[in-house]
Amino acid sequence: MKRTVRLATLPLNKGKYDELCSVIKRYTDAKRVFVAHLRQTSLWGLLDRSKSFRDYAKARGLYPTSINVHLIDQAAFDAVDTCIRHIESCFARADIKAKTWRRFTDKNERHYAYACLARYSAIGQIMGGGVPEIPTVAIPPDARAKIASYLHRVIRDALGSSWPTVVKSRSMSLDSSLYSVVDNETRTGKTRRYVKVISSTRNKRISLPLSGISQVSGNIRVVLDEEHKRAFVHVSYDVARQDRATGPAVALDWGITEVCTDSSGVHHGNEYGRALTSMTERRNKTGKARNRLHALSKRDAGSRRTKHIARNNLGTKKQQARLRRTKAQLQTISGATIKEVVYGDGNRTRAKKRVPQLPSQRPREIIIEDLSRLQGKARSKNISRLCSSWARNENQERITVHAYVGGSGIKTVNAAYSSQTCPDPGCGYVHHDNRHGDVFHCRNPYWDCNWQGDVDHVAAMNLLNRIKDRQISRFTPYREVKKILEERFLRRLESRGIPTDDAATAQRLRLQAYHDNPSWTWEVVNHRLALVLSLWIGQNTQRRLESEDKRGAYGCICISERVVNMWSDVPPSLPVGRRAMGLALNRWTG
Numbered sequence: 001m002k003r004t005v006r007l008a009t010l011p012l013n014k015g016k017y018d019e020l021c022s023v024i025k026r027y028t029d030a031k032r033v034f035v036a037h038l039r040q041t042s043l044w045g046l047l048d049r050s051k052s053f054r055d056y057a058k059a060r061g062l063y064p065t066s067i068n069v070h071l072i073d074q075a076a077f078d079a080v081d082t083c084i085r086h087i088e089s090c091f092a093r094a095d096i097k098a099k100t101w102r103r104f105t106d107k108n109e110r111h112y113a114y115a116c117l118a119r120y121s122a123i124g125q126i127m128g129g130g131v132p133e134i135p136t137v138a139i140p141p142d143a144r145a146k147i148a149s150y151l152h153r154v155i156r157d158a159l160g161s162s163w164p165t166v167v168k169s170r171s172m173s174l175d176s177s178l179y180s181v182v183d184n185e186t187r188t189g190k191t192r193r194y195v196k197v198i199s200s201t202r203n204k205r206i207s208l209p210l211s212g213i214s215q216v217s218g219n220i221r222v223v224l225d226e227e228h229k230r231a232f233v234h235v236s237y238d239v240a241r242q243d244r245a246t247g248p249a250v251a252l253d254w255g256i257t258e259v260c261t262d263s264s265g266v267h268h269g270n271e272y273g274r275a276l277t278s279m280t281e282r283r284n285k286t287g288k289a290r291n292r293l294h295a296l297s298k299r300d301a302g303s304r305r306t307k308h309i310a311r312n313n314l315g316t317k318k319q320q321a322r323l324r325r326t327k328a329q330l331q332t333i334s335g336a337t338i339k340e341v342v343y344g345d346g347n348r349t350r351a352k353k354r355v356p357q358l359p360s361q362r363p364r365e366i367i368i369e370d371l372s373r374l375q376g377k378a379r380s381k382n383i384s385r386l387c388s389s390w391a392r393n394e395n396q397e398r399i400t401v402h403a404y405v406g407g408s409g410i411k412t413v414n415a416a417y418s419s420q421t422c423p424d425p426g427c428g429y430v431h432h433d434n435r436h437g438d439v440f441h442c443r444n445p446y447w448d449c450n451w452q453g454d455v456d457h458v459a460a461m462n463l464l465n466r467i468k469d470r471q472i473s474r475f476t477p478y479r480e481v482k483k484i485l486e487e488r489f490l491r492r493l494e495s496r497g498i499p500t501d502d503a504a505t506a507q508r509l510r511l512q513a514y515h516d517n518p519s520w521t522w523e524v525v526n527h528r529l530a531l532v533l534s535l536w537i538g539q540n541t542q543r544r545l546e547s548e549d550k551r552g553a554y555g556c557i558c559i560s561e562r563v564v565n566m567w568s569d570v571p572p573s574l575p576v577g578r579r580a581m582g583l584a585l586n587r588w589t590g
Contacts, residue, residue, distance in 0.1 A: 001238075001239045001241075001401065001404050001405075002236045002237065002238060002239065003236065003237050003238075003239045003401070004234050004235070004236050004237075005214070005234070005235050005236075005237065006232050006233075006234055007210055007211075007212070007214050007216070007232065007233040007234075007235060008210070008211045008225075008230065008232055008233075009195075009208045009209055009210055009211060009230045009231045009232070009233065010209045010210075010211055010230065011228060011229050011230050012208070012229055012230055012231065016206055016207070016208075017229050017230075019199055019200065019206050020197075020206055020208075020222070020224070020231060021169065021224065022200050023071075023172065023197075023198065023199055023200050023206070024169045024170070024171065024172045024222070024224060025169040026064070026067050026071075026200065027071060027072075027074075027075050027169075027172040028075075028166055028168075028169040028170075028172075029064070030063070030064055030067075030072050030075040030076075031075040031076075031078055031079050031082075031166050032165070032166040033062055034053075034057060034062065034075060034076050034079035034080075035079045035082055035083060035163075035164055035165070035166055036165075037057070037062065038053070038079060038080070038083045039163050041123075041124045041127035041128055042124060042128055043056070043124070044120045044121065044123055044124030044127070045120065045121035045124050045125070046080070047080055047083060047084055047087075047120035047121075047124075048119060048120050048121055050076070050077045050080045050081070053076055053079075053080050054073055054076045054077065057076055067200070068178070068198055070175070070177055070178055071172070071174075071178060071198055074172070074173045074174060074175060074178070075172070075173075077173070078172075078173045082164050082166075083164065084120070086162075086163070086164045087120070087123075087159070090158045090159050090160075090162065091117070091155075091158055092372070093158070094154065094157065094158035095372065096117065096154050096155070096158055097114070097117070097475065098474075098475035099154055100113045100114065100117070100150075100151070100154070101473070101475040102475060102476075102477060103150060104147065108137060108138070108139050109139060109143060109147060111137050112134055112137040112139055112143075112144065112147055113147050113150075113151060115134045115136065115137055116132055116134065116147070116148070116151060117151070119132070119134075122134070123151075123155065126148050126151050126152050126155065127152060127155060127156070129152070130148070131144050131145050131148045132144075132148065169224075170223060170224050171221055171222060171223040171224065172221070172222055173219060173220075173221050174197060174198070174219065174220050174221070174222065175219050176217070176218065176219070178197065178198045179195055179196060179197045179198065179205075179216075179220065180195075180196045180205070181193065181194070181195055181196075181216050181217075182194045182196060182207075191213065192209055192210075193209075193210045193212075193213050193214070193216075194207045194208060194209050194210070195207075195208045195210060195216055195220075195233055196208070197222060208222075208231055208233065210233070214235070215235070215237075216233065216235050217235070218235070218236060218237075219236065220233055220234060220235050220236075221233070221234040222234075239401070239404065239405055240405070241404060241405060241407060242359075242362075242405065242406055242407045243359050243407055244359060244364070244407045245359050245360075245362035245363060245364045245406060245407045245408045246359045246360050246362075246364055247359070247360050247361055247362050247363045247364055248363060248364070249363055249364055249365040249366070249367065249464065249467070250262050250263055250264070250341070250363040250365075250366055250367070250464070251263040251366075251367040251368075251460045251461070251463040251464035251467075252341065252366065252367070252368050252369075252399075252460060252463075253369060253418070253419075253456045253457075253459040253460040253463060254368070254369065254371065254392055254395060255273070255456055256272075256273060256276060257270075257272075257273035257438075258270045258272055258273055258456075259272045259333065259334050259337040259338070259395065260337065260338075260341065260395075261454070261456035261457055261459075261460050262341065262460055263367075263457075263460040263461050263463070263464040265453075265454065265457040265460075267456070268337040268340060268341055269333050269334060269336070269337035271333055272330065272333045272334060272337070275326065275329050275330055275333065276330060278326075279323075279326040279330075282322075283323075286319065290313070290314065293309050293313050293314060294314060296309065297309045297310055297314070331394070334394070334395050334398065335398060338395065338398050338399045338402055339402060341363075341366070341399070342362065342363070342366070342399065342402040342403055342405075342406045342408060343361075343362060343402070343406055344361040344362060359407065362406050362407060362408055363408050364408060364409065365408060365409045365410070365411060365467070366399065366403050366408050366409070366410045366411075367410075367411050367412075367413055367463050367464055367466075367467050368396060368399065368410065368411075368412055368413075368463075369412070369413065369414075369415035369418065369459075369463055370412045370413065370414060370415055370474055371392050371396070371415070411467060412474055413463055413466045413467055413469075413472075413474060414466060414472050414473065414474050414475075414476055414481060415459070415463065416472075416476070416478035416481040416482070417430050417478070417481055417482060417485060418458075418459040418462040418463055418466075419435055419440070419455050419456075419458060419459040419462075420432055420434050420435050421434075421458075421462050421485060422434065422442040422444065422449060422451050422458075423451065423453075423458050423461040423462055423465070424442070424449060424451045426492070427442060427444055427449045427451065427489075427492070428485065428488055428489050428492060429442055429443070429444040429446075429449065429489055430482065430485045430486065430489065431443060435455050437455075438454060438455050438456070439452070439454070439455060440452065440453050440454065440455040440457075440458045446493060446496075446498060447496065471484050472484060
């Protein structure tokens with residue numbers, strides 16, 4: 001596994017910066033030609049090996065003249081990498097692996113389909129109408145043709161008409177033959193490190209002074225910073241892995257009020273939610289104000305006031321700077337939290353090795369939930385705004401890296417109904433009424449379970465149990481997950497002697513138990529809703545009596561009589577509503 005470090009240079013003078021821009025422009029022009037050429041699916045077999053495309057481009061005369069050939073080699077390799085990342089991102093957005101898993105139930109057919117998706121030569125052959133042969137999988141020809149036809153359809157829909165284009169000249173990739181590292185002493189006696197990269201002039205290099213002393217080796221990437229007239233040097237290092245962890249496995253439930261909650265019930269990164277909420281609320285408030293000013297500027301276009309608004313109120317520099325600071329704060333919180341989970345408490349400064357990292361103190365396996373299909377699930381506008389700012393993908397990438405470094409394995413499981421299922425092994429009742437906000441309370445109507453706890457802790461416990469579940473895999477549809485969980489609960493009912501013929505009988509029993517237990521019904525009702533209802537009845541009745549609207553008051557009293565019959569079962573946390581309703585009834589009867 002590689003780790004990339006970004007090294008900043010000092011501000012460059014105009015000559016150096018213009019020369020660097022000229023080299024990067026030539027590099028980008030060559031890469032643009034290569035990327036456009038690789039759009040042909042018949043050439044996707046060359047994506048499995050970058051040097052194959054380099055040799056093909058040389059033979060076809062795609063290399064430009066009057067520029068270093070080694071630099072164009074790097075442009076060819078970079079073009080191959082860009083196309084591969086585009087194809088993989090399209091596959092991930094379309095969820096092709098999950099669709100393939102649900103489509104084919106036979107083990108050999110799934111093996112063949114996944115083997116085709118792992119080879120770009122096979123993908124190119126499928127997109128050309130062919131049927132690839134995989135030597136390691138033996139299935140009949142008609143089955144191969146069926147799978148190839150299905151993959152052709154889903155890949156075509158996933159890619160569509162999109163293909164990467166190289167527009168801006170911003171960066172170039174260099175190998176060790178295209179740059180050198182030199183240390184020179186400054187006038188003050190300090191050591192300054194320079195990275196001398198290739199230029200457009202033969203036997204001449206551009207000297208880039210680094211702002212610090214860092215090791216530079218292997219392949220690097222030079223990226224322009226147009227705002228500050230400087231460059232960044234991206235260097236990749238091999239990450240050293242520690243001994244294999246032997247501690248107990250841990251499951252994590254990601255959250256927006258905290259970074260995560262583990263299966264032992266510990267909340268990690270509680271300050272994450274406050275920072276995320278503050279950022280989203282400020283962005284919402286600022287956006288509304290900017291929209292009003294923008295509408296005003298469009299209405300009075302050309303006026304002095306409009307020019308003043310455009311000059312002083314509709315800029316984005318401060319807004320973008322504030323957003324960068326907040327995102328950096330969120331990254332710091334999530335990074336420190338993930339280090340604590342992987343390396344143990346107190347290991348925020350893992351690089352300085354202040355705390356001994358024993359294998360028994362690190363989890364041997366980390367189970368995380370699959371959040372790839374979370375987009376569009378939030379029904380609330382505020383929750384949707386929070387989720388759009390939630391860096392869940394970045395957190396998953398970060399914990400993948402740290403799990404590798406810490407010697408821990410990492411697995412992703414299906415998260416469907418994990419926060420609505422009772423974690424008690426003897427219960428397992430699943431229903432949406434089990435969860436109320438951040439509180440979990442098992443509402444099993446068949447026997448007295450009453451398992452209570454934090455909903456994130458419950459979800460993490462269920463995720464930990466699903467690592468050994470053979471029926472619920474990562475790609476199992478959520479409806480099928482619900483069906484499996486209900487079937488397991490029905491078997492528990494049968495083991496307890498409760499007669500259940502099918503799911504419909506169980507549903508009738510559930511409804512009967514719901515209506516036969518009014519106290520449980522009152523517990524399900526939100527106390528705030530009951531309070532608001534009783535207050536409304538009392539105040540509305542009193543107001544109608546004062547206005548001599550006896551017909552309206554009689555309607556309110558009819559509602560109140562139905563509710564009063566249940567006051568004996570109402571929790572004692574509603575004295576205000578009871579008093580308001582009592583005053584209204586006394587006024588009516590008095």
